[in-house]
Amino acid sequence: MTTGQWGIRVPAQEGEATRQALIGEGALDVTLKVLHDGPFLIFAVLAERDGAGWYEFGEQPGREALPRHELVGGIAIMQENDPAGAEKILANRPSLHTVLFPTSEVSGEYRTRDYRVLAGTDTTRTEVTEHGRRFVVDLAGAYFSARLSTERHRILDQVNDGELVLDMFAGVGPFAITLAARAGVVVAADLNPQAVRLMMENIRKNRAANVIPVLADARHLEKILSWKFDRIVMNLPLAGTEFLPEAFRLVRPGGTIHFYSLVSETGEHLARIRELGGAGVTVTEREVRSYSPGQWHAVYDIAVG
Structure with a gap:
């Protein structure tokens, strides 16, 4: 099973120093494997940051497998209506406050969709940090x-x-x-x-x-x-x-x-x-x-x- 997540791509010789730095920040997603891309390593991180890209990561052996989801600020969006899985995500990701499941496609002239709250705070509002800028989204x-x-x-x-x-x-x-x-x-x-x-x-x-x-x-x-x-x-x-x-x-x-x-x-x-x-x-x-x-x-x- 793979999970879409933000990742930082660095030369392999800088891998250990980068890993330790991310652990020190509390930013490394330890539930996902490190990707190998030729002379580069890609580390999964818990939120978007400067230099990050979107990658598909495998689950880390020995770690509890989490259901497939996407992170937007403090919200996880699941692909399945799985309340038990939502609780598992919330328990393993302390930076999150809510887990949602979409109940409709993006539609209408306002380009919105409907969600069901599966776990956490009853809200669809969060704040996203992107390259030093902060965006409140609903x-x-x-x-x-x-x-x-x-x-x-x-x-x-x-x-x-x-x-x-x-x-x-x-x-x-x-x-x-x-x-x-x-x-x-x-x-x-x-x-x-x-x-x-x-x-x-x-x-x-x-x-x-x-x-x-x-x-x-x-x-x-x-x-x-x-x-x-x-x-x-x-x-x-x-x-x-x-x-x-x-x-x-x-x-x-x-x-x-x-x-x-x-x-x-x-x-x-x-x-x-x-x-x-x-x-x-x-x-x-x-x-x-x-x-x-x-x-x-x-x-x-x-x-x-």
Whole structure:
């Protein structure tokens, strides 16, 4: 059995020093095996941190096997409705306060899902630490994916100082607040009032004074905003394609659109992107992560000519 978990990848010669340091911090997940990746070792850690990636780890022999789950801040999300297993997770992970089981898929225009509390505190609210930033999330009230942490920093590395950035589907603000470290101004829009309330809380918590929260349908942003943007983030994987025309109208010549989508084949949206952007666009497509058998989360980085 494998478990998806954050991991730190280090050269093998630094392995023992890293292991001891993680134990000293109380950060090492001792229930999972160390992965071997050529000249590197990957240690499972209890929470996302600088340099961490998402890996599949085997259970550690001699340790009590825990049911498969995913960690989001102080919450574990199980894949099975197993109250006894939830109690076992809670007992073995002192940093957690709640174990949840999803009772629906992500759906609706607010991108939310329903949960059942299997163990611990009766809440879907928690705080996630990501590269030194803290985000309050409510898993039942607004969409949040901890697995996009690496993507947020990949895009941050591309942002030039002073850029005008638009996050069309900002949720609780993780992309917007991350990019605000370099951008001049970030406009962060979302249709979900609960997401915008949480985003405003996260803006204050991270002192991101250059993020402007906007409660609005992305279809109407062109009527609300008078700017053209240097960079636009579109993280609406299930329905983002229908908003591509708005993104092309809002991006300035020479700007960039980062369009995320769930796809079943390589190049699935290239024809539509080139139809909207014309001969001047340059598109790079890459897989972000596997989503389900035959489907994956992809990002199209679109440079507008």
